[in-house]
Amino acid sequence: MYKLVLASLLALAPLAAGATVQSGGNGFSPDKGLDLSRSFEAQRQAIVGALADGKTYSEISAADRQQVAASLDRISSLLGDAQSADQLSEAAKVEVFNEQERINTLLTRAHEDSRLVCIREKRVGSHRPTNNCMTVAERRRMREQTLDALQSKRGYGLPQAN
Template sequence: MYKLTLSVLLAFLPFAPAIATINSNGDVFTPEEGLDLSRSFEAQRGAIVKALADGETYSEIASQDTRIVMSSLERISDLLDGAQNVEQLPEETKVQVFNEQERINSLLIPAYADSRVICRRHKPTGSNRPTNICLTVAERRRARDGAENFFRYNPRAAGPVIDR
């Protein structure tokens, strides 16, 4: 069993850097860090649009938030029109670009964290066969909150109270 697990891990090792970052034209966009305007904006914009479309990287982002991110990317693109970097822009435009960048990062970074899939082995009651249960962080949170609310608002569901 140990050798099988080790061989599977070693087989996927060459793909680990491709999974950890999205590489686009030499500039790396990392979803956990968000948009960084010290690097090429157009390359990062392409990587963000691709990540939003793949349905996995930002699977927990709301459609309204996706529209906000896309419109903010468009505004930054318009503000950077003709400039090689942010330092060449007037102060007022720099502030607008910074605000759009923060809006994007405030939506993308938590959505990426909530979209992370976690798999756990679970052995159902009455069975000797464990199964894998894979859920995103947000799905786990919703399930936990739903169970807490169920027992909070349905006190009899906890079971009978036995006086001794």
């Protein structure tokens, strides 16, 4: 029995290794950001797809979305026919690096704001708990609206929450 399990694991090992290489190859990961040591065009397509899917960056503003698109276009034009950023002049490398950092900053912030957080809570007047799921940005907006409503009702300011 032991030999059969070992043989089946060894037979599946090349398939698992191939899947790891394909998934971690040249694609873009929202957690890691844009990395120009890998294929730029593959990452660009992944970023455009993630912006369009409506989930990964659901809380990105229209202005930030336009900035990301402009930065991607700028990097593409700076890279031109070069295979990597190492083949560029020092001035072009600095510009590419600055655009890369702008993209990473905007997408990281949007990804964090788009993170879904669920809280299990009991509604007032009920003993039955329910799930309340909202993005981080939705929770922040709701907190700000509640504070604004309380301040307008009382006529004076509440202490600011940090």
